[in-house]
Amino acid sequence: MFAISRSSALLVSRAAFRRSFAAVQAADKHTLVLVRHGESTWNLENVFTGWYDCPLSEKGHGEAQDGGKLIAAEGIKADIAYTSLLKRAIRTLWHVLEQTDRMWIPVNKCWELNERHYGALQGLDKQETVDKYGKDQVLVWRRSYDVPPPPVDKSSPHHPANDERYSGREWPEEFTESLATTLERVVPFYESEIVPKLKAGSTVLIAAHGNSLRALVKHLDSIDESTIAELNIPTGTPLVYELDENLKPIPQPNAIAPLQGRYLGDQDAIRQRIEGVKNQTK
Numbered sequence: 001m002f003a004i005s006r007s008s009a010l011l012v013s014r015a016a017f018r019r020s021f022a023a024v025q026a027a028d029k030h031t032l033v034l035v036r037h038g039e040s041t042w043n044l045e046n047v048f049t050g051w052y053d054c055p056l057s058e059k060g061h062g063e064a065q066d067g068g069k070l071i072a073a074e075g076i077k078a079d080i081a082y083t084s085l086l087k088r089a090i091r092t093l094w095h096v097l098e099q100t101d102r103m104w105i106p107v108n109k110c111w112e113l114n115e116r117h118y119g120a121l122q123g124l125d126k127q128e129t130v131d132k133y134g135k136d137q138v139l140v141w142r143r144s145y146d147v148p149p150p151p152v153d154k155s156s157p158h159h160p161a162n163d164e165r166y167s168g169r170e171w172p173e174e175f176t177e178s179l180a181t182t183l184e185r186v187v188p189f190y191e192s193e194i195v196p197k198l199k200a201g202s203t204v205l206i207a208a209h210g211n212s213l214r215a216l217v218k219h220l221d222s223i224d225e226s227t228i229a230e231l232n233i234p235t236g237t238p239l240v241y242e243l244d245e246n247l248k249p250i251p252q253p254n255a256i257a258p259l260q261g262r263y264l265g266d267q268d269a270i271r272q273r274i275e276g277v278k279n280q281t282k
């Protein structure tokens with residue numbers, strides 16, 4: 001009475017095959033979620049920020065909470081999170097973890113994910129800087145790949161040697177960063193710290209900054225130096241990457257080129273936010 005017919009045995013083994021194939025596929029797919037912090041007080045005031053540690057604005061708190069809700073609605077469950085040493089990104093991460101009910105997962109705070117250091121431009125009004133130096137020069141400082149803004153020296157409060165969170169490291173007498181030098185710290189950090197977690201099957205969440213994330217997506221999406229100059233990342237908007245077994249992005253439907261990951265949320269509103277970042281220096 002327990003004998004299984006040949007056809008039902010076949011059905012059982014097909015179902016088992018489908019299940020194990022799905023498991024292999026799942027193991028070969030890796031999820032990485034990137035979120036730029038919500039609007040900060042200095043974004044609101046249109047001031048060059050870099051490593052200056054300003055908080056989120058009222059609107060920025062709301063953007064970060066909404067970003068977290070979108071991640072929760074997608075059913076994405078981060079296993080480990082990374083952020084910078086700057087409170088606008090840390091607070092954004094806290095909002096996302098709260099909204100996704102993942103406040104218990106490990107969190108790593110690392111200077112390598114900081115915003116690009118804006119040198120002597122930190123603290124200057126973006127529009128006044130355009131009025132003084134011209135739109136083209138300011139665009140070169142903001143978006144060119146390898147032209148850094150003028151540096152700060154150790155007499156400046158903006159120099160990292162004067163901030164205890166960066167103690168224990170050697171900093172050059174003069175400091176500033178281009179996107180290229182930002183990438184030189186972001187990408188090795190990603191490769192050495194985050195890639196092993198992804199390979200081990202963890203879903204990874206990174207809350208960081210406009211330019212540290214531009215550096216990371218340049219690497220992930222193999223974006224060339226002239227195209228990356230046109231790329232702006234909106235505040236508080238989750239960007240979801242599905243990566244294949246070689247950790248190459250699997251192009252997502254609705255991805256906004258040149259990105260292969262997809263932004264969560266209302267796509268028209270996201271395009272408007274992107275334009276807003278671009279238009280900070282008209």
Ligand SMILES: O=C(O)[C@@H](CO)OP(=O)(O)O
Nearest residue numbers: 047048049050115142210
């Ligand atoms: O001021 C900054 O640090 C960054 C991000 O807010 O600005 P921008 O978009 O001009 O690079």
